[in-house]
Amino acid sequence: MENKKNVIKVDIVYPGNIESSIGPSKIIKRINNSKDFFTSNNIILNVFFKKKKINKSTFKISAINKDNINNNAFLYTLKNELVILLFTLKYILKNNSSDIVIFDHLSSFYFYSLFSLKRKKIILFQHNDGDPFSMSEVKFPSLKNSAIFSLYKKQLIKKFKDVTLFVFIAKYGKKNFSRLYSKYSNNSIVISNGIPDKENHKLYNPGDLINLICVGTVSHRKGQNIIINSLHNLASESLLKYHLTIVGDGPQLQEFKLLTRELNIDKNVTFTGNLNENEVNEFLLASDVFILMSNSEGLPLSILEAIRFGLPIITTDIAGCPEPVSNLNGFVISPDSKELSSVLRSLNVNQLRVMSKKSRQLFEEEYKFESFLQKYIEMIKNI
Secondary structure, three states: OOOHHHOEEEEEEEOOOOOOOOHHHHHHHHHHOOHHHHHHOOEEEEEEEOOOOOOHHHHOOOOOOHHHHHHOHHHHHHHHHHHHHHHHHHHHHOOOOOOEEEEOOHHHHHHHHHHOOOOOEEEEEEOOOOOOOHHHHHHOHHHHHOHHHHHHHHHHHHHHHHOOEEEEOOHHHHHHHHHHOHHHHHHEEEOOOOEOOOOOOOOOOOOOOEEEEEEOOOOOOOOHHHHHHHHHHHHOOOOOOEEEEEEEOOOOHHHHHHHHHHOOOHHHEEEEEOOOHHHHHHHHHOOOEEEEOOOOOOOOHHHHHHHHOOOOEEEEOOOOOOOOOOOOOEEEEOOOHHHHHHHHHHOOHHHHHHHHHHHHHHHHHHOEHHHHHHHHHHHHHHO
């Protein structure tokens, strides 16, 4: 390492568990495992993350029924914000001597900006469509009409003045943010997600039954219900030549299982629940087409994981979803079951083989983790 005066001290403050299967957690874990690379570039990196669940009694709300919390937008959001507040205060009290603080979560940035007495350079990553509040409002529509949530948004936006650099994981996010908050547009860049490569031991060769796969939180936001309804449309036409595997857990898991039974297509749909990374990779290798019908996103890691294995992609025209997809390696459509049915109705094996090669080529050119990491280093050095 060079002279100490050239060393940059960086803290990443992430109020989540990096062992979680969600995209930001995976990214932070990979960065945390790359500390030696940062050190070789004269950057001392420390990652602060939640290593275990915090006892609910800490917040004196244990008497509230868990189901009531999860079914009430305000209480659910309040519970999460309290957890993040305590986590952020714990970080502040460590009295760290970093030069730069990086946040991948909006609320942790807000609480740091609100309570920290130290003025440091702040980098705020946004894993969304450029509207920092859209995912919460999609998950809990009632928040849009909440006076308290509206006040919280206004107070948080005021703190944007403390951000040295806004970083987006998709071009769409930066463009949309610049439209919504034009006064901060000069302080924003794009660093697309990247993931480590894997050896692909599978010869891509779809058969008569085409295996579809969707990986992600099982929820209305991710749109597995749209895929299920599209398969029902095909089944009613006696054109169902697909099997769908839904990988993941989430708030609508039981609801969507019931939906497959009600539509009488449960024999054509498999729900795996939560899987570890190796298990997910095995399912991806055994699949022919990846589908994600999200209605709110940033740039989903699940799509990158799919093109890494050369899978054709069907996804929505939402935020960054189309960026790793073109008519060369897949389809970009509206989050609509009839439109999806139309695409599935038209698929043929020769077309899928061509798309598979294009997906793999795109991954190699633009979405390898090494490229992401180098851009991350440059971001820190240039701030």
